[in-house]
Amino acid sequence: MRTRVLSLVTIVALLWASPVFGQGSKWDKHAPPKKADISCQTCHAGSAPTRTNPALLPCPRSRILPGFHPDQSGPEVLIMSKVSKEYGPVVFSHKLHADMSTMSGGCYGCHHYNSTSMAILSCRECHPANRARTDISMPDLKGAYHRQCMDCHRQWSKATDCQSCHLKRDARQSTEEALQAARLKGKSHPELAVPKRVVYETRSQRGSFVTFFHNDHAERFSLECSDCHKSESCVRCHERTPGGKASPDPLSRTVKTQRTMEALHAPCFSCHGQDKCEECHVDQPREAFDHAKSAGWALNRFHRALSCQKCHGQSKRFTKVDTKCVTCHKGWTPGTFRHEITSLKLDPAHRELDCESCHIDGNFANPPSCAGCHDDKAYPAQKPGTTVKAAAK
Amino acid sequence: MKAQDRRSFLKTAAAVGTAAVGMGTATAAAGPKNILSPDRMGVLVDTTVCVGCRNCEHACKTAHDLPTEPLSSYGDRSVFEQMRRPDDTALCVVNEYENPKNADLPYDVKVQCMHCDHPACLSACIVGAFSKEENGAVVWDTDKCIGCRYCMAACPFQIPAFEYHKALDPQIRKCDFCIERTTKGELPACVNICPVEALTYGPRDEVIRIAKQRIRTYGDRYVDHIYGEHEVGGTSWMYMAGRDFKDLGFPKLGQNTAPGVSEAIQHGIFAYFMPPVALYALLGAIMWMTKTRKEEGL
Ligand code: SF4
Ligand code: SF4
Numbered sequence: 001m002r003t004r005v006l007s008l009v010t011i012v013a014l015l016w017a018s019p020v021f022g023q024g025s026k027w028d029k030h031a032p033p034k035k036a037d038i039s040c041q042t043c044h045a046g047s048a049p050t051r052t053n054p055a056l057l058p059c060p061r062s063r064i065l066p067g068f069h070p071d072q073s074g075p076e077v078l079i080m081s082k083v084s085k086e087y088g089p090v091v092f093s094h095k096l097h098a099d100m101s102t103m104s105g106g107c108y109g110c111h112h113y114n115s116t117s118m119a120i121l122s123c124r125e126c127h128p129a130n131r132a133r134t135d136i137s138m139p140d141l142k143g144a145y146h147r148q149c150m151d152c153h154r155q156w157s158k159a160t161d162c163q164s165c166h167l168k169r170d171a172r173q174s175t176e177e178a179l180q181a182a183r184l185k186g187k188s189h190p191e192l193a194v195p196k197r198v199v200y201e202t203r204s205q206r207g208s209f210v211t212f213f214h215n216d217h218a219e220r221f222s223l224e225c226s227d228c229h230k231s232e233s234c235v236r237c238h239e240r241t242p243g244g245k246a247s248p249d250p251l252s253r254t255v256k257t258q259r260t261m262e263a264l265h266a267p268c269f270s271c272h273g274q275d276k277c278e279e280c281h282v283d284q285p286r287e288a289f290d291h292a293k294s295a296g297w298a299l300n301r302f303h304r305a306l307s308c309q310k311c312h313g314q315s316k317r318f319t320k321v322d323t324k325c326v327t328c329h330k331g332w333t334p335g336t337f338r339h340e341i342t343s344l345k346l347d348p349a350h351r352e353l354d355c356e357s358c359h360i361d362g363n364f365a366n367p368p369s370c371a372g373c374h375d376d377k378a379y380p381a382q383k384p385g386t387t388v389k390a391a392a393k
Numbered sequence: 394m395k396a397q398d399r400r401s402f403l404k405t406a407a408a409v410g411t412a413a414v415g416m417g418t419a420t421a422a423a424g425p426k427n428i429l430s431p432d433r434m435g436v437l438v439d440t441t442v443c444v445g446c447r448n449c450e451h452a453c454k455t456a457h458d459l460p461t462e463p464l465s466s467y468g469d470r471s472v473f474e475q476m477r478r479p480d481d482t483a484l485c486v487v488n489e490y491e492n493p494k495n496a497d498l499p500y501d502v503k504v505q506c507m508h509c510d511h512p513a514c515l516s517a518c519i520v521g522a523f524s525k526e527e528n529g530a531v532v533w534d535t536d537k538c539i540g541c542r543y544c545m546a547a548c549p550f551q552i553p554a555f556e557y558h559k560a561l562d563p564q565i566r567k568c569d570f571c572i573e574r575t576t577k578g579e580l581p582a583c584v585n586i587c588p589v590e591a592l593t594y595g596p597r598d599e600v601i602r603i604a605k606q607r608i609r610t611y612g613d614r615y616v617d618h619i620y621g622e623h624e625v626g627g628t629s630w631m632y633m634a635g636r637d638f639k640d641l642g643f644p645k646l647g648q649n650t651a652p653g654v655s656e657a658i659q660h661g662i663f664a665y666f667m668p669p670v671a672l673y674a675l676l677g678a679i680m681w682m683t684k685t686r687k688e689e690g691l
């Protein structure tokens with residue numbers, strides 16, 4: 001395995017770092033990447049590349065599929081000190097960044113030329129450390145590093161000064177480096193504040209409001225953040241006013257999106273029909289779904305814990321279910337039903353009765369009635385048993 | 394003393410004049426050095442990559458012994474509220490423009506001499522103070538300069554600046570492509586410091602090839618135009634951008650070399666009246682004498 005990993009690294013390294021080419025020892029280990037999801041033609045022109053004539057194509061950035069280790073196994077903190085001469089090193093919180101990367105392109109966002117192996121190529125494999133050079137087709141190491149960081153950082157910090165990342169080169173440098181590294185150790189990105197209901201005000205002619213119930217979607221349909229959030233920008237949360245502090249509540253911020261209509265609708269269209277604009281675009285913001293209002297009866301705490309599909313089936317459009325318990329609870333027959341789970345333990349006299357004797361028409365949405373047998377009794381003033389602490393099933 | 398003596402000035406003026414008259418035939422031996430080497434160097438400024446840190450401004454001043462604040466003060470982005478031009482105190486400046494694709498990522502554009510392949514400043518200079526060097530740099534000789542400011546008027550990019558505030562021996566100043574550094578084998582100071590390598594230094598042909606490759610690969614990042622590839626007959630510094638160059642403060646210029654235009658005008662004037670030699674000499678002499686007198690009076 002190790003050999004294969006090495007050869008894969010070599011292949012990709014060779015695409016860019018041609019000086020390596022010719023160092024026979026590395027090539028001798030060249031085994032075809034068996035399980036890798038990559039064909040020879042991705043990198044080589046023609047069907048028979050040879051050692052002397054590898055016929056390498058320009059590196060196919062977009063076609064090489066990244067194969068990354070799980071993000072937990074990446075390094076927590078990296079000290080970057082290779083190129084910096086004027087400034088001290090940068091203590092980079094790799095884990096904190098990686099934590100959030102799933103929502104913005106994944107590891108691939110930075111490790112853009114990585115091979116299909118589990119080994120991560122270092123930037124230096126391709127980006128030369130010296131700026132004065134003959135091959136200027138890609139940025140040097142200093143340029144490559146800074147491009148990764150600054151495009152994002154300058155968006156939210158509104159600053160490009162060196163000191164926001166680099167330590168000062170002075171007597172305190174190594175103390176400060178150790179301090180920063182210790183501070184980052186074991187640190188994860190804080191749990192995201194997740195919105196419940198988001199109201200979009202759109203310019204659509206068909207109804208300007210789209211109300212999106214984020215928690216309904218995420219929980220009910222068991223979605224991962226990255227199922228919808230694929231190319232988020234850190235700026236969504238990490239915006240700073242120039243020279244100021246981070247915005248206190250990312251959820252309350254309105255963000256002007258730069259996306260196209262297609263990109264904006266893509267996550268919705270993956271389930272909702274493209275031709276049914278009116279389903280989402282309405283004239284008023286919508287209230288959250290309330291089972292009591294829509295279905296006529298409130299869900300108790302047992303029903304609330306269920307997924308919609310449990311009662312309404314797997315189809316995307318939910319159909320109405322009647323309010324009879326036995327429609328779902330098929331095994332509930334007089335004598336077998338443990339009434340105490342409803343907080344009322346029936347006395348022996350009532351235990352053997354048909355459900356319909358009290359629950360008229362088997363409609364459990366209505367309060368039970370005693371009138372069928374008793375002239376002088378009424379629920380809930382009088383109860384056919386004793387109230388108990390509701391027990392789990 | 395920097396100024397040349399009267400005789401040598403007249404000699405040069407005559408040579409330039411003759412060269413102008415004889416345009417298209419042969420360049421007089423004493424004319425300004427104007428080499429268009431196939432190996433000349435170029436710089437590609439990728440304005441979609443530049444982050445506007447202005448480190449280049451600092452490096453440029455330091456390399457040219459111009460007074461400057463410490464580098465840490467260059468993070469101040471409020472300077473972008475005004476459009477700036479290079480002048481005698483700053484040979485290059487960075488301006489910022491809106492990015493319609495992402496308001497948080499404005500475009501930053503570094504401005505300095507373009508080091509034209511056919512420099513208008515060179516053609517306009519009546520004493521031959523300018524020269525186009527082997528490596529593409531357009532430099533000028535302060536010893537020859539008489540401060541006539543013709544180059545300022547001729548430059549299509551309004552680059553040469555005059556040290557107006559200096560009473561004593563004011564000079565023309567502009568980016569010199571860090572000729573001192575490059576002859577020592579070093580990179581231009583701005584290229585060297587740029588944190589993101591928004592400035593790529595290399596043979597001009599190679600620089601163009603790379604720019605074209607970037608446009609091919611990242612089509613939605615760039616407009617399909619390399620500014621300076623053909624403008625005024627080509628320049629050593631060339632630009633890539635994410636929006637139309639006219640919205641980034643670049644003048645719209647044709648492919649004709651600017652000097653051709655200015656020479657045509659001069660020829661037109663001179664054809665029927667005075668031989669250019671005489672006129673140049675006269676004009677120049679007046680200027681030079683005024684300048685000398687001013688200095689003597691001080
Ligand atoms: S930009 Fe202006 S100063 Fe620079 S070489 Fe061209 S004409 Fe001369
Ligand atoms: S090349 Fe040299 S003189 Fe010209 S802008 Fe860059 S640092 Fe300044």
Ligand code: SF4
Nearest residue numbers: 443444446447449587
């Ligand atoms: S140093 Fe580079 S990134 Fe910074 S302003 Fe100059 S060109 Fe732009």
